[in-house]
Amino acid sequence: MPDGAYLATYLGGTDALAVVQDDGTGxxxxxxxxxxxxxxxxxxxxxxxxxxxSLVADPTGRHLLFTTVAGAAGGDKVSRWSDGEEPVVLLETSSGETAEDAVWVPIVSGG
Structure with a gap:
């Protein structure tokens, strides 16, 4: 594994492992x-x-979602997912906080 502090990991399928790394440069x-x-x-x-x-995986395991909600987790409610070019996502945490701004990161290429 590359050097750096790992903020999160996500395993999708058998061979698609994604890690979030903070190596001091970004x-x-x-x-x-x-x-x-x-x-x-x-x-x-x-x-x-x-x-x-925070980082949340979508239900299909094909994307990761960065959100501005601190403490967002896989157990939080995802109200809407879109697989289009610019997905619209509403994430609601257990505390009721919502976030519509997010960065959608593809993990698995293709369909």
Whole structure:
């Protein structure tokens, strides 16, 4: 695995592992080959630590969602998912806080 502090990991299927890495230069979402542990490609990155504080996987396992809601988790209610070019997402936490602004990160290519 690449060096850095890992903020989250997500395993989708048998070989699509994505990790969120903060290596001091920025925050990166990396696709990792589950067999070798090597980074295959960078899916998303920002130069500065983003305002997005939580990471949630969509029900299909094909995307990750950065949200501005602190403490968002897989158990929180996802009211609406869209698989279009610009998905509209409403995430509601157990505390009732909602977030419509998010970054949609594809994890699995193709259909």
């Amino acid at each position: 925050v990166h979402v990396l696709e990792i080959d589950a067999a070798t542990g090597e980074a295959e490609r960078t899916l998303f990155e920002v130069a500065e630590r983003p305002a997005f504080r």
